[in-house]
Amino acid sequence: MKLLHLYHDIMNLYGDYANIVAMESLLKKSGHDVEVCKRSLGDDVKLSDYDFIYIGSGTERNQKVVLKDIMRFGDDLRKCIDSGKVILMTGNSFEMLGKSVTDSSGKAFEGLGIFTFTAVEQNKTRQTGDAIFTMEGSDKKLVGFINKCSSISGIEAPLFGVEMGLPDNDNVSTEGIRKNNFFGTHLTGPVLMKNPYFLIYMASLIPGADSSRFSADLLPHETAGYEVTLSELTKRIGEKI
Amino acid sequence: MKKFFTILICKFLRFIGGLVGKGSSLPGQVALKMCPDILSRVELPEYIIAVTGSNGKTSTVEMIAHILTENGKTVAWNKEGSNQIEGVTTLVLGNSSLGGKVKKDILLIESDERFAKYTFKYIKPTHYVITNLYRDQLTRNGHPEWVFDALKDSIYPETQLILNADDPLVSLFGEGRDVIWFGADKLSSDTKELDSVYNDGAYCPKCKSPMTYTTHHYNHIGHYECTSCGYKRHDTKYTITSVDLDEGEMVIDGSNKITLALRSLYNIYNILAAYTVASIVGIDGKKIASDMSDYVMKNGRVITFEIGSRQGTMLTSKHENSISYDQSIRLACAEKNGCDVMFIVDAVSRKYFTSDVSWLWDIDFEMLKSENVHEIILSGTYYNDLAVRFEHTDIPEDKIKIIPEIEKACHYLDSDRKEYIYVITCFSDKGKFLALL
Numbered sequence: 001m002k003l004l005h006l007y008h009d010i011m012n013l014y015g016d017y018a019n020i021v022a023m024e025s026l027l028k029k030s031g032h033d034v035e036v037c038k039r040s041l042g043d044d045v046k047l048s049d050y051d052f053i054y055i056g057s058g059t060e061r062n063q064k065v066v067l068k069d070i071m072r073f074g075d076d077l078r079k080c081i082d083s084g085k086v087i088l089m090t091g092n093s094f095e096m097l098g099k100s101v102t103d104s105s106g107k108a109f110e111g112l113g114i115f116t117f118t119a120v121e122q123n124k125t126r127q128t129g130d131a132i133f134t135m136e137g138s139d140k141k142l143v144g145f146i147n148k149c150s151s152i153s154g155i156e157a158p159l160f161g162v163e164m165g166l167p168d169n170d171n172v173s174t175e176g177i178r179k180n181n182f183f184g185t186h187l188t189g190p191v192l193m194k195n196p197y198f199l200i201y202m203a204s205l206i207p208g209a210d211s212s213r214f215s216a217d218l219l220p221h222e223t224a225g226y227e228v229t230l231s232e233l234t235k236r237i238g239e240k241i
Numbered sequence: 242m243k244k245f246f247t248i249l250i251c252k253f254l255r256f257i258g259g260l261v262g263k264g265s266s267l268p269g270q271v272a273l274k275m276c277p278d279i280l281s282r283v284e285l286p287e288y289i290i291a292v293t294g295s296n297g298k299t300s301t302v303e304m305i306a307h308i309l310t311e312n313g314k315t316v317a318w319n320k321e322g323s324n325q326i327e328g329v330t331t332l333v334l335g336n337s338s339l340g341g342k343v344k345k346d347i348l349l350i351e352s353d354e355r356f357a358k359y360t361f362k363y364i365k366p367t368h369y370v371i372t373n374l375y376r377d378q379l380t381r382n383g384h385p386e387w388v389f390d391a392l393k394d395s396i397y398p399e400t401q402l403i404l405n406a407d408d409p410l411v412s413l414f415g416e417g418r419d420v421i422w423f424g425a426d427k428l429s430s431d432t433k434e435l436d437s438v439y440n441d442g443a444y445c446p447k448c449k450s451p452m453t454y455t456t457h458h459y460n461h462i463g464h465y466e467c468t469s470c471g472y473k474r475h476d477t478k479y480t481i482t483s484v485d486l487d488e489g490e491m492v493i494d495g496s497n498k499i500t501l502a503l504r505s506l507y508n509i510y511n512i513l514a515a516y517t518v519a520s521i522v523g524i525d526g527k528k529i530a531s532d533m534s535d536y537v538m539k540n541g542r543v544i545t546f547e548i549g550s551r552q553g554t555m556l557t558s559k560h561e562n563s564i565s566y567d568q569s570i571r572l573a574c575a576e577k578n579g580c581d582v583m584f585i586v587d588a589v590s591r592k593y594f595t596s597d598v599s600w601l602w603d604i605d606f607e608m609l610k611s612e613n614v615h616e617i618i619l620s621g622t623y624y625n626d627l628a629v630r631f632e633h634t635d636i637p638e639d640k641i642k643i644i645p646e647i648e649k650a651c652h653y654l655d656s657d658r659k660e661y662i663y664v665i666t667c668f669s670d671k672g673k674f675l676a677l678l
Contacts, residue, residue: 009443013376013384015602017439021633059386065449123390126383130596145597147379149387189599193629221632225625229596232622236594 001027001034001208004050007058007066008038011093014147016056018190019088022222023052026203030213041069047076050085051206057091057188060103060121060149067096067109074112081114081182086205090191092148094177094184095119101150115177117154125149130233131165131187133175140197143229144187146175152186159185164237181205194229196222244283244341247276251334265319269330280363283333284342286317289364290518291350293357293392294372294411295385296565297511298324299540301372302351304515304533309347311532312524318349325353326360333364347522354388355381357395368521369396370403370514373462374410376441376603378561380595385410385441403517405510406475407462410446415475423517424474425481427464430506431456437567438605447472459506459571460564479517484509486575497530502537504575507568544671546678549655553662555674560589560667563603570604573663574611581658582614585647585666587621587673598626607634615660617641620650621670651677 005020020036027034039045047053058066070077077097080087095101097114104123111119126149133142142160152168159176166186167175176185183202185191192199196219204211216223254268272279292302306318317336319328329350337343352360354374371392374385382388389410396402396414405411406424415422435442435457442461445452450469457463466473484491489501491509493516501508512533519529542557556569573582589595609617617640619627624645631641644650651674654662664674 009440012439014379015439015599018599018602018633025633059384061386061449062444065444123387126381126387128380128383130594143596145380145595145599147383149383189597190602193602194598194626221625221628225623225629228622228625232596 001032001052001206002050003034003036004045004047004053005036005038006045006053006055007040007093009040010062011056011058011066011091013057013059014091014189016090016189019056019090019192020054022190022192022199023054023203026199026214026218027209029218030210032209041066045073047073047080051208053080053085053087055089055093057093057147060092063092063096063101064103064109066093067101067111070096070112074114077112078114081179084180086181086202087183088192088202089184091186091188092119092150095150095152097184098152098154104149115179116156117152117177119150119152121150123149127166129165130236132163132230132233132237133160133165133187134163135160135198138197138201140195141230142187142191142195142198143226143233144191144194145189146186147188148186159183164233193222194226196226243276244279245339247272247279248334248337248339248341250275251331255331255335265331266325266327269327269332269334272330272334273327278363280330280333282341283337285364286343286345286348288347288368288522289350289366290347290368290370291352291357291361291366292370292372292514293352293354294370294405295354295375295377295388296559296562297372297507297514298351300508300511300538300542301370301514302349303538303540304511304536305518306349307536308515308519308524308529308532309349309522312519312528314347314522315345316347316349317343317345319351324351325356329360329364352395355391357392361395361397365397366400368403368518369400370518371405371411371414372510372514373405373408375460375562375564376600377559378590379600380561380590380597381593386446389413403514403521405462405514406477407458407464409442409452409461409465409472409474412475413446416447420475421479421517421521422475422477423479423513424477425458425509425513426483427456428458428481428484430484430486431458431463433457435460436605438563438603445470445472459567479513479520481509481513493530494526497526499530500534502535503543505568505572544675546675548651548662548678550657551654551660551662553654553664555664555666555671557668557671558665560586560669561597561600563600563605566604566665567608569663569665570606570608573665574608574613576613576661576663578661579613579615579659580661580663581616581618581654582609582663582665583618583620583650583654584627585621585650585664585670585674586623586627587647588669589623590669598623601626601630604630606631606636609634610636615640618650618653619643620645620647647673648677
């Protein structure tokens with residue numbers, strides 16, 4: 001199985017690389033052959049060669065640099081999403097798939113246009129906070145952290161419901177975007193490491209993966225850690241933070 | 242009259258606060274309510290020296306105060322480390338006459354990176370030291386470039402910048418300005434290739450093209466050059482010319498030798514920054530070196546302890562700051578007689594609640610493979626997250642001991658093992674261990 005960590009060096013701001021490590025580790029523990037490829041700006045990459053693709057978060061400036069580079073993948077990425085390839089983009093990386101990203105000076109950068117949403121950044125207040133999210137079809141909540149400065153409008157098929165934390169913008173109570181097996185969320189950092197059930201779910205979607213071999217028993221500290229975080233965060237709901 | 246009363250009340254509250262052991266920001270807060278522009282109404286000394294950056298502010302400020310005081314200067318400085326505008330107001334008014342004149346030769350301010358722009362609107366530093374910009378408390382700070390943008394607004398044209406030439410992002414503040422640069426020559430502890438989990442020096446902060454390094458001091462601190470726009474490290478006026486961490490010695494400007502009470506790269510940068518400031522104020526380099534030799538910090542960040550028959554050191558590192566952890570780990574790994582290392586992550590943040598442990602993935606725990614490190618103990622509420630992180634290193638499993646309760650971990654350490662103990666944790670958690678001794 002081939003996993004791609006795209007823009008591994010420039011979009012790796014919050015320990016995001018741990019997501020690819022988590023996927024690699026689960027697949028290996030469950031007896032799959034895995035190869036991880038790290039690629040970045042200007043590298044020759046054929047997206048269709050991979051079974052799982054991941055991009056993490058970056059600074060606003062780095063995202064604009066990557067936005068220029070990712071344009072060459074536009075058609076391929078659209079085809080991958082339409083054909084159900086398993087793709088995860090965390091932090092501000094998924095913003096690049098929308099119509100545009102507008103920076104704090106008001107300058108609009110054209111996005112890939114795979115989706116119709118738009119992202120608008122500001123430079124006054126960093127929007128950060130712990131998160132508890134729900135996902136349709138799953139009884140396991142997600143825990144994590146959001147660290148962003150943008151507001152996203154126009155998402156038609158959201159990924160998560162927000163129980164605690166920051167939604168896409170002030171007027172909605174949902175976060176992220178999903179289409180087929182494409183998952184985009186502003187959760188930052190090691191999302192798959194912190195959410196072992198979500199990891200197992202996502203791994204099960206990979207064609208050729210034997211999902212009967214996936215079990216939370218393979219991830220004892222991950223599941224115990226998840227329960228601790230969920231319980232610590234749940235205590236905070238309703239409290240003044 | 243308003244000025245007089247504001248100062249009087251601030252001094253009074255500061256006095257009361259001192260008696261009951263309360264923090265130092267309340268008096269300033271009250272003063273700012275009474276007279277919002279009070280800071281612009283006081284008469285300030287000739288030198289107003291500000292220090293900011295992700296790491297080393299408190300230590301650098303303490304060292305500067307130490308050297309200046311040793312050399313007969315009077316210094317007003319925020320010992321308590323309250324570094325936002327309220328704390329600085331308390332500091333300034335507490336050291337001024339009722340007429341509003343600061344009665345010291347030098348006003349020395351440690352300033353929070355994000356709030357410097359508010360503080361310096363009223364008190365413009367004559368000299369401004371910026372030590373470094375790292376991934377530090379990102380749950381509030383966003384990221385280093387976000388902090389850079391906030392700090393940029395705190396720099397005024399008339400201020401003399403004093404910058405770390407080895408930090409590419411910090412050096413960007415000096416573009417088009419007259420800067421006093423400090424930094425280190427190629428050191429014996431340097432590496433040719435980067436020895437870190439992530440690389441914040443991979444791309445030029447100015448044009449975002451790839452950068453190359455001829456030498457890395459640690460993380461993105463080193464001698465860099467952009468492959469495209471020509472942005473590169475500046476030559477330094479004040480320089481660490483050599484360092485020997487094993488022997489505990491550093492040399493500044495070729496001839497001023499300083500013996501180190503704490504043998505870390507962090508410490509030598511803090512000393513260099515303090516040396517630079519003291520030199521600018523007019524103190525002789527030889528004298529500074531002798532004042533700094535074997536100087537033991539008083540700010541409680543390194544605490545030695547005994548547990549049963551065993552000896553140990555607590556290295557207070559900042560949670561949510563991977564470079565701070567890397568430095569502490571490096572120090573433990575250098576223990577030639579062998580050591581055990583304990584990590585505690587119980588409350589992630591000192592002031593705010595968060596469960597974010599993404600920063601654990603930025604720490605280079607892999608260094609603990611070192612044969613000098615015999616046993617590793619993981620403890621605290623977030624021990625599972627630590628355990629997962631360690632699972633993804635090449636450290637042999639039998640070297641790692643997981644003891645969730647801090648108290649039990651503390652009992653466990655009280656054994657007849659001979660190894661020296663390092664406890665690596667944060668301000669937020671250090672008391673939980675120390676209280677058990």
